[in-house]
Amino acid sequence: MDARKVYFVSLGCPKNQVDTEVMLGVVRQGGHEVVDSADEADTLVVNTCGFIEAAKEESIETILELAQAKEGTKKKLVVAGCLTQRYPTELAAEMPEVDHFLGSADMLGLAKVLGGGGKRLGVSELSKRAYLYDHETPRELTGVRHTAYVKIAEGCDRPCGFCIIPKLRGAQRSRDVFSVVQEVHALVGAGTKEICLVAQDLTRYGSDLETPTNLEMLLDALVEVEGLEWIRLHYAYPSAVTDGLIERIAMQPKVATYLDVPMQHVDSDVLKVMRRGYGERAVLELAQKLRDAKTSEGQRLWLRTTMLVGHPGETPEAYARLKDFVSQGFIDHLGVFPWSREDGTVSAMKPGRVEEAIAAERAAELMQIQEAIRAERHAALVGQPIRVLVDGPSSESDLLLDGRHEGQAPEIDGKVVLTDGTAQRGDMVMATITQASAHDLIASLDPEAAAEAIAQQ
Numbered sequence: 001m002d003a004r005k006v007y008f009v010s011l012g013c014p015k016n017q018v019d020t021e022v023m024l025g026v027v028r029q030g031g032h033e034v035v036d037s038a039d040e041a042d043t044l045v046v047n048t049c050g051f052i053e054a055a056k057e058e059s060i061e062t063i064l065e066l067a068q069a070k071e072g073t074k075k076k077l078v079v080a081g082c083l084t085q086r087y088p089t090e091l092a093a094e095m096p097e098v099d100h101f102l103g104s105a106d107m108l109g110l111a112k113v114l115g116g117g118g119k120r121l122g123v124s125e126l127s128k129r130a131y132l133y134d135h136e137t138p139r140e141l142t143g144v145r146h147t148a149y150v151k152i153a154e155g156c157d158r159p160c161g162f163c164i165i166p167k168l169r170g171a172q173r174s175r176d177v178f179s180v181v182q183e184v185h186a187l188v189g190a191g192t193k194e195i196c197l198v199a200q201d202l203t204r205y206g207s208d209l210e211t212p213t214n215l216e217m218l219l220d221a222l223v224e225v226e227g228l229e230w231i232r233l234h235y236a237y238p239s240a241v242t243d244g245l246i247e248r249i250a251m252q253p254k255v256a257t258y259l260d261v262p263m264q265h266v267d268s269d270v271l272k273v274m275r276r277g278y279g280e281r282a283v284l285e286l287a288q289k290l291r292d293a294k295t296s297e298g299q300r301l302w303l304r305t306t307m308l309v310g311h312p313g314e315t316p317e318a319y320a321r322l323k324d325f326v327s328q329g330f331i332d333h334l335g336v337f338p339w340s341r342e343d344g345t346v347s348a349m350k351p352g353r354v355e356e357a358i359a360a361e362r363a364a365e366l367m368q369i370q371e372a373i374r375a376e377r378h379a380a381l382v383g384q385p386i387r388v389l390v391d392g393p394s395s396e397s398d399l400l401l402d403g404r405h406e407g408q409a410p411e412i413d414g415k416v417v418l419t420d421g422t423a424q425r426g427d428m429v430m431a432t433i434t435q436a437s438a439h440d441l442i443a444s445l446d447p448e449a450a451a452e453a454i455a456q457q
């Protein structure tokens with residue numbers, strides 16, 4: 001079989017991005033080529049998301065667009081990921097234009113497809129042993145080198161009523177510490193400064209391994225990697241955040257002073273219907289602990305969370321408790337999602353539905369409250385020195401640079417705009433904050449220019 005020219009579309013979350021990067025690695029390893037447009041390609045691959053209604057719609061639209069690009073040609077269309085894992089037979093029946101379906105643990109199956117083989121419906125069952133990439137898996141980073149996602153576990157064992165992920169990704173499978181450390185060594189050797197550890201539930205990491213281990217032990221091993229600057233943690237389970245973990249986030253310089261801990265709600269009754277296994281007290285205690293934690297320089301940590309509004313059972317009183325909690329300002333970065341009814345979830349069967357319009361209003365109201373809170377935290381930073389990882393030329397002007405401080409994850413938490421364009425992408429620099437808005441910060445690398453800019457305000 002000749003070398004193939006492969007065009008990729010990757011949808012969904014950072015975990016899916018890692019899977020796409022593994023498929024890109026498979027393409028290169030097989031001697032094939034990745035191309036930038038569907039026109040140039042002879043193989044079209046879309047890695048789908050099937051998490052919520054909006055994501056499903058986007059996935060279907062993308063498949064249809066690629067099917068159109070394929071029409072009247074000899075191109076092959078391959079659909080992989082969560083959507084195919086969720087609806088394998090339905091999609092296979094309804095989309096004859098798709099040549100191959102791969103599931104969420106079938107990344108390596110792409111090699112066979114590119115070699116001219118592979119079944120049409122190549123979606124594997126997700127068992128405890130379902131595929132999980134390791135340090136030897138071919139993987140090619142998309143985007144910049146200085147920051148990379150590292151998936152330390154796949155799947156989830158929690159019973160959250162609203163979530164379809166365990167069905168799409170299977171039971172939890174953790175990589176061993178050695179494999180993660182080896183991968184991080186290789187990434188750092190190739191120029192990575194920041195790694196974002198991702199898993200559905202980081203705080204359960206290692207509990208499924210033959211020799212049980214945990215996130216704290218993994219962090220202790222990773223901080224030894226020379227040249228690594230920041231380890232960022234995405235998706236901790238609120239009731240499983242330990243004091244040891246908070247201590248490492250606050251005191252260990254290589255662990256970013258940042259935690260992404262989706263709380264989902266604060267009202268105990270709603271949390272019970274959601275089957276989260278904790279109540280309001282646990283949320284408040286955790287929020288307070290994270291608020292009280294300080295670095296050795298006396299700096300506060302940065303907290304990102306997600307709230308789900310309009311879940312069945314969310315009465316006006318329950319929502320009022322959530323609003324009160326958000327108003328207290330524990331959170332720095334907030335994502336609010338209106339509940340969407342997902343087939344196959346426990347929540348889909350629950351009574352006490354909230355009208356869509358009301359859920360949307362609640363989401364908008366919380367985001368507005370949060371905007372003012374973040375604006376205040378940002379304003380207090382003006383005049384302070386801050387360490388910034390430079391992401392590259394600014395999206396606003398070539399004369400500016402975009403970067404992020406320790407409390408800002410890639411893509412989601414805003415940016416620091418550097419007004420002096422002398423640093424390079426991937427540099428870690430000290431800057432002084434001169435201006436702030438709810439979303440972004442403006443900073444200068446030149447202390448004199450910074451003092452002048454602040455004085456002029």
Ligand code: SF4
Nearest residue numbers: 156158160163165200
């Ligand atoms: S912990 Fe997260 S991924 Fe796992 S079931 Fe709950 S919401 Fe879904």
